Amino acid sequence: xxxxxxxxxxxGTTTVFGSSLRQMNAVLLATATLAGQASVSYTxxxxxxxxxxxxxVTAKNNPTFFSNQGVNLTRSTASGGTITLTNASTASIxxxxxxxxxx
Amino acid sequence: xxxxxxxxxxxGTSDxxxxxxxxxxxxxxxxxxxxxxSVNTASYVGTxxxxxxxxxxxxxxxxTADVSGTSYSFYRYNITEDGQTNIxxxxxxxxxxxxxxxxxIGNTSVNSxxxxxxxxxxxxxxxxxxxxxxIQVNNSFQLLNVLGRGNVGGDPQxxxxxxxxxxSDVLDYYIxxxxxxxQTGSTSGNIHGYQVLGSGSGSVLRHMxxxxxxxxxxxxxxxxxxxxxxxxxxxxxxxxLRQ
Numbered sequence: 001x002x003x004x005x006x007x008x009x010x011x012g013t014t015t016v017f018g019s020s021l022r023q024m025n026a027v028l029l030a031t032a033t034l035a036g037q038a039s040v041s042y043t044x045x046x047x048x049x050x051x052x053x054x055x056x057v058t059a060k061n062n063p064t065f066f067s068n069q070g071v072n073l074t075r076s077t078a079s080g081g082t083i084t085l086t087n088a089s090t091a092s093i094x095x096x097x098x099x100x101x102x103x
Numbered sequence: 104x105x106x107x108x109x110x111x112x113x114x115g116t117s118d119x120x121x122x123x124x125x126x127x128x129x130x131x132x133x134x135x136x137x138x139x140x141s142v143n144t145a146s147y148v149g150t151x152x153x154x155x156x157x158x159x160x161x162x163x164x165x166x167t168a169d170v171s172g173t174s175y176s177f178y179r180y181n182i183t184e185d186g187q188t189n190i191x192x193x194x195x196x197x198x199x200x201x202x203x204x205x206x207x208i209g210n211t212s213v214n215s216x217x218x219x220x221x222x223x224x225x226x227x228x229x230x231x232x233x234x235x236x237x238i239q240v241n242n243s244f245q246l247l248n249v250l251g252r253g254n255v256g257g258d259p260q261x262x263x264x265x266x267x268x269x270x271s272d273v274l275d276y277y278i279x280x281x282x283x284x285x286q287t288g289s290t291s292g293n294i295h296g297y298q299v300l301g302s303g304s305g306s307v308l309r310h311m312x313x314x315x316x317x318x319x320x321x322x323x324x325x326x327x328x329x330x331x332x333x334x335x336x337x338x339x340x341x342x343x344l345r346q
Contacts, residue, residue, distance in 0.1 A: 005110055005121075007222060009241035010214060014346060016132075016243045017233065019112035021345070022119050025246045026131035026205060029153035046126035055249045057338045059281035062171055065293035065314060066336065096281050098155060100246055100340065101128075 027054065028099040031061060034071075036090035041082050045099060048081030053102055056083055061094040071095060108224055122224060122233065130224075130233045133240045134211050136203040136344070141176040144204050154206040157244075157277035157342065165259060165296030165311040166200060168283040175202075175280055180296055180311070188260055189328035190315035193287050193294055203244065203277060203344060211237040242346040247276070250339040257312030258332035259298055264308045268343055271304035275343055278308075282337035290317040310335055 004019030015021065032040045047053050058071050070089040076082045087093050107124020122128060134154065135147040144154040156175050160166045164179040177200045183192035213236045221235035231237075247268040255264045266273045278297055286293040298309040315330040 004112065005222075007235045007238070009238050010217075011241045014241040016238055016241065017121075017235070019110055019121055020114060021112065021121070021243055022114065022245050026155075027129055029131070029155055029205075029207065031153065046128075055338070057249060057279070057281075057340055059337055063282050063284040063295070063337075065284065065286060065295075096155075098279070098281075098340070100249060102246070102249070 025101045026098065027101050028097070030097045031094065032085065032097055033092065033094045034085070034087035035092050037087055039084055039086040040097075041084040042097070042099065043079035043082045045081040045083050047101075048083050049075045049077055051075070054081075054083075055100045055102055056085075057098040057100065058085065058095045059098075061096055107227075124224065124226065124232075128226070128232050130208050131205050132208045132211065132238060133242055133244050133344075134204050134206045136201075136240055136242065138199050138201045140197045140199050141174070142202055142204075143174045144206075145173040147204050148206045148210040152206060152210040154204050154210070156280045157203050157205065157340075158280050159201040159274065159277055160297035160299050160308065161198070161200065162274070162299045162302070165294075165298040165309070166198065167195065167285050167294060167296035168280055169285060170281065170283055175283075178285070180294065182311075184330075185328045187328070188258065188332075189317075189330040190294075190313060191317045191328055192289075193292055193315070195285065201277075202280075205244065208232070208234060208237050211239050213237055214239075242344050244277075244342055244344055246340070246342040248341060250335065250341075252336060252338055253334045255308075255310045255335040255339060256332065257310060257334055259300075259309035259311045264310060264339070266306075266308050266341060268341075270343060271306075272302060273299045273306040273308050274302065276308075276341050277343065279340035291315060308339075308341075310339070312336060 006018035110121035112121040178195035217236040224233040
């Protein structure tokens with residue numbers, strides 16, 4: 001490369017981070033256990049209200065048929081950007097939460 | 104930006120954001136790559152640390168997995184239908200797949216052989232978001248897209264997703280595995296898997312998401328084999344290793 005920044009991996013030759021590479025884009029990975037109708041919020045998610053840039057993916061920790069139903073998503077600008085997930089059912093659920101930034 | 108570092112990149116096509124401390128980013132890196140019929144992400148990032156497993160679906164039958172917390176075991180389905188797109192049997196065989204694990208760079212250890220040189224970037228909270236000494240793998244991963252819920256049909260015979268990215272061959276792509284499952288008996292069940300059909304520029308990703316009952320054995324309704332194919336109930340997250 002002729003300009004910018006370049007970081008190589010342990011072998012000293014393969015570029016793994018730099019201004020020629022789009023990066024991983026994961027913003028947050030978490031696991032949450034929600035009681036019936038309970039919520040969890042993740043704050044400090046820049047541009048959280050922009051659904052075309054910040055994508056939220058949930059999956060049940062031990063997935064089953066129709067297991068992803070009942071989790072509602074809200075976005076707000078509070079606290080530097082907030083993603084809130086609410087368990088709409090009355091049963092407790094444990095979910096994997098992945099928030100990605102699309103660039 | 105008000106503090107820290109901002110890096111704007113360009114890949115010859117367009118500008119993009121590489122890093123901006125103002126966004127309080129978390130930098131996720133590949134902590135391990137490999138292949139095999141099973142893998143436990145906790146073996147690479149420690150118990151309790153968050154990680155996501157991506158795998159390469161294969162041709163020859165939908166790939167599925169048993170997922171239990173941080174443990175994944177991979178299988179290929181052998182689907183038998185009744186000639187009218189109803190499943191009457193879904194057996195499976197353990198297979199080896201290529202996989203990679205994504206996790207926060209803070210969950211990896213510092214490579215002491217790299218000494219105290221390199222680049223560190225911190226969030227406003229003081230947590231590390233990038234540390235060149237913690238890079239474990241000579242590779243990088245590009246998240247390409249997230250196919251939203253309900254956009255990809257569940258019948259692999261009639262539907263498929265066109266995967267857009269640097270490679271024209273879907274066999275090159277990795278898919279996030281959290282939502283895979285298998286709940287199947289001898290005459291009924293629920294299955295979820297991915298299959299690559301075709302090769303090269305004509306390849307597509309096939310998504311199987313089905314609930315089936317075979318008439319014989321008492322599972323069917325009204326004496327009929329019944330299979331319900333459902334569009335992706337979970338977003339499909341995919342990307343590509345660069346090396």
